[in-house]
Amino acid sequence: MNHNEILFERAKQIIPAGVNSPVRAFGSVGGTPRFIKKANGAFVWDENNTRYIDYVGSWGTGIVGHAHPEVVEAVREAALNGLSFGAPTEAEIIIAEEIAKIVPSVKRLRLVSSGTEATMTAIRLARGYTQRNKIIKFEGCYHGHSDSLLVKAGSGLLTFGNPSSAGVPSDITQHTIVLPYNDINALEQAFDEYPEQIAGVILEPIAGNMNLVRASNEFVQTLRQITEQHGTVLIYDEVMTGFRVALGGAQSLHGIIPDMTTMGKVIGGGMPVAAVGGKKEIMDCISPLGGVYQAGTLSGNPVAVAAGLKTLEIIQRPNFYENLSARTSQLVQGLSQAAQQAGLAFCADSVGGMFGLYFMNTLPKTYADMSASDATRFKAFFHAMLDKGVAFAPSGFEAGFVSAAHTFELIDETIELAKQAFSIIK
Ligand SMILES: *Cc1c(COP(=O)(O)O)cnc(C)c1O
Secondary structure: OOHHHHHHHHHHOOOHHHOOOHHHHOOOOOOOOOOEEEEEEOEEEEOOOOEEEEOOHHHHOOOOOEOOHHHHHHHHHHHHOOOOOOOOOHHHHHHHHHHHHHOOOOOEEEEEOOHHHHHHHHHHHHHHHHOOOEEEEEOOOOOOOOHHHOEOOOOOOOEEOOEOOOOOOHHHHOOEEEEOOOOHHHHHHHHHHOOOOEEEEEEOOEEOOOOOEEOOHHHHHHHHHHHHHOOOEEEEEEOOOEOOOEOOHHHHHHOOOOOEEEEOHHHHOOOOOEEEEEOHHHHOOEOOOOOEOOOOOOOOOHHHHHHHHHHHHHHOOOOHHHHHHHHHHHHHHHHHHHHHHOOOOOEEEEEOOEEEEEOOOOOOOOHHHHOOOOHHHHHHHHHHHHHOOEEOOOOOOOOEEOOOOOOHHHHHHHHHHHHHHHHHHO
16 A cells, blocks of 8 residues: 555545545545645646646635745744734734725625635625525535535525535525526526515525636626615625636626625635625624624634635736736647547536536536536546646545646646546546
8 A cells, every 4th residue: 555545544544535525535436545745836646656736626715825935924924923913913814804905895705714604694784784584595505514515406496405415404494495506597587586584695696616607797797786676695706716717706707796705715825714895884793893603712813814814915016917827728728729639528618717527518517417427438538637736626626726736738638637537538
């Protein structure tokens, strides 16, 4: 057994499935997860000392590249002054001001430690603010693992409340309406059926948890209109897309001003920082100003905030997003061409520094579309690439990420390796 295999066996003796987050277990692709020893720039190394070009980037957090020297230095400096105070700090104000400057729809915000906390708080605020219970989410969108949001749609137009996890009472999920992504008719029907009852709609504005699926312009415009008309809180869950698809997130690309926004991943620069923010009158419902409770021992942690602040500084340097987008486009175009030459059913898409690869001929618009992607082909491609030293996310339902450390040369190298992989899997 190699070191990864030995560690996986040992991990399974103490940690369920050997992992602290399920996709890491390689369940959908099979094989042994790589235990990561270190990371730098565009690379990660596993415990066998094998180097990989990394397109996971800690699920998108690593936008400036792993262990960026300036971020590491900021963390070191902050750590020297104490790891946690559980009291307010000036750095928290600075990062909050910085986020509000970049995302103008955010007038007030709270820092939390994970995307899950951010979306859970957003839902509670939407309910507290509107004094309503029902929420709408869309099939294939992931918003963390709080009870109300662990719901997937069965078949049918308006599916209520089948929890997608054991341990979630249907009493809770009965208030969650699940609709197909990009389906305007279903949205209008839901509002017709439950007028004055829907507290909030939560959306991944460019879905990244069913591979990459773009919301259509017509869909988001309708969504903004209908929520406004019904006094429903529109929540853009930009935990993945924020500071990733563009500096100002998907809302800046859509030209939409949501009532609330949730953020995470990039704003911590690899450390646990997330945020929930939006309109003043909604955010002012949060305790101790209002009656909606929310708290966190490590919220606004000084070391994590230092990493986030430095990351936000780096991504605002000239041409950061132009370069990131150009490299990501180069990757998806190169892969598409290579697959076409190999005669494979394949297409790819990217927005900013985020991309999707699909083993089918047309870009998906819904979760149902995405399910047509050839999972067996993906699995074979994933392993062929991993064997050649390129790490993609270990699931066909995850988006991929490019960082500022992915040079044009590294992307060319990836495309060359993919040509070989495509011909193997064909
Ligand atoms: C990752 C993610 C979350 C959950 O964030 P965690 O930090 O993993 O709790 C929520 N929403 C979206 C869109 C995400 O991509």
